[in-house]
Amino acid sequence: MQTDPDFGTFFLPGPTEVRQEVLRAMLKPMIPHRSAEFEELFARIQVGLKDLFKTERPVFLAACSGTGMMEAAVRAIPPGPILSLVNGAFSERFAHIAEMCGREVTRYAVPWGEVHSLDRLERYLTDAKFVAVLATHSETSTGALSPVRQISDKAHSKGVLCLIDSVSGLAGAELRFDEWKLDFVLTGSQKAIALPPGLAFAAASEKMVALAADSPNRGVYFDIVEMDRFAKTNQVPATPSFSLLYALEVQLEAMQRETVEGRWARHTTMAEQISSWIDASRSRTGADWKNIVASEFRSPTVSTIQLPEGIVGPEFVQKVRKLGITVGTGYGKLGGTTFRVGHMGDHTVSTLQRCLDACEEVIRG
Numbered sequence: 566m567q568t569d570p571d572f573g574t575f576f577l578p579g580p581t582e583v584r585q586e587v588l589r590a591m592l593k594p595m596i597p598h599r600s601a602e603f604e605e606l607f608a609r610i611q612v613g614l615k616d617l618f619k620t621e622r623p624v625f626l627a628a629c630s631g632t633g634m635m636e637a638a639v640r641a642i643p644p645g646p647i648l649s650l651v652n653g654a655f656s657e658r659f660a661h662i663a664e665m666c667g668r669e670v671t672r673y674a675v676p677w678g679e680v681h682s683l684d685r686l687e688r689y690l691t692d693a694k695f696v697a698v699l700a701t702h703s704e705t706s707t708g709a710l711s712p713v714r715q716i717s718d719k720a721h722s723k724g725v726l727c728l729i730d731s732v733s734g735l736a737g738a739e740l741r742f743d744e745w746k747l748d749f750v751l752t753g754s755q756k757a758i759a760l761p762p763g764l765a766f767a768a769a770s771e772k773m774v775a776l777a778a779d780s781p782n783r784g785v786y787f788d789i790v791e792m793d794r795f796a797k798t799n800q801v802p803a804t805p806s807f808s809l810l811y812a813l814e815v816q817l818e819a820m821q822r823e824t825v826e827g828r829w830a831r832h833t834t835m836a837e838q839i840s841s842w843i844d845a846s847r848s849r850t851g852a853d854w855k856n857i858v859a860s861e862f863r864s865p866t867v868s869t870i871q872l873p874e875g876i877v878g879p880e881f882v883q884k885v886r887k888l889g890i891t892v893g894t895g896y897g898k899l900g901g902t903t904f905r906v907g908h909m910g911d912h913t914v915s916t917l918q919r920c921l922d923a924c925e926e927v928i929r930g
């Protein structure tokens with residue numbers, strides 16, 4: 566990944582750092598959206614987006630943050646009870662959105678930092694009749710990565726749909742929409758795709774769109790049936806966010822050069838880098854800090870580090886910031902005792918090392 570010399574200071578787990586070349590692409594003038602010019606842009610963007618999702622299906626675009634597509638997902642689900650897999654703040658948000666859209670939701674919750682047992686999931690699916698399972702690929706509040714393919718297979722074995730929030734997963738963590746036979750996957754622009762916030766993307770299987778078409782109360786703005794219908798003519802139902810699409814086009818070209826597989830590998834390497842750094846740093850500095858997620862479930866894109874006793878999360882983050890590096894505070898109830906590093910998007914082993922060096926300098930005091 567080719568970055569600018571001054572790139573590599575901003576490690577929030579969303580929004581992530583955006584390269585200058587991508588920011589500059591947004592300065593181009595507007596075009597009419599009901600035009601051949603826009604349809605050509607849409608078609609060009611589809612090539613890269615399909616590769617990113619590993620799908621032959623169209624990839625829907627909406628001018629909103631990830632939460633908007635979460636609502637689109639919920640609104641597409643046929644009537645009936647929903648099972649929500651909760652293991653952190655964003656998976657809880659998915660359950661909450663479903664409830665606020667008037668759906669009956671059962672939560673299968675596990676402690677923050679953990680992932681769900683596939684056996685227990687199977688029992689939930691056997692004991693009650695659900696129409697859909699909601700799951701979060703990379704839980705950004707903790708840094709836990711869920712095995713979405715296995716979760717989806719379990720759901721399908723009971724004839725249940727499975728909808729995946731991959732907002733901090735897609736483009737950083739392996740996901741193969743077609744091969745894994747997924748029903749619905751959504752993501753946002755400002756995480757591993759490393760664009761400014763404001764765009765959301767989703768892929769839906771043909772079956773998912775057909776089931777949605779027969780379902781009531783889909784609303785208007787977040788109706789995937791309309792998104793699908795418009796995508797067939799390289800169009801979108803409402804005015805697109807042109808500036809972000811210009812940025813997306815530049816970013817997709819960069820991804821094609823790196824290859825999507827190369828991008829996944831770079832993220833895996835960065836996750837291994839932060840894991841081995843924390844172990845080495847513990848012995849170098851004596852600081853008793855650790856990743857809150859067990860090594861086999863760590864997300865390639867984000868890590869939550871528990872701080873040594875007596876060190877307050879937001880104060881630590883402030884001190885790192887004074888060294889010119891931005892990391893994230895812990896999320897919600899983990900805010901006081903942890904901090905988070907977003908090692909996603911266009912970060913590399915060398916930019917991440919700068920971040921880790923700053924963290925270690927602060928812990929040395």
Ligand SMILES: *Cc1c(COP(=O)(O)O)cnc(C)c1O
Pocket residue numbers: 579630631632633655656701703704705730731732733753756
């Ligand atoms: C960031 C994020 C979201 C959506 O957040 P927005 O602020 O609406 O973009 C949803 N799920 C996960 C896992 C996320 O990381």
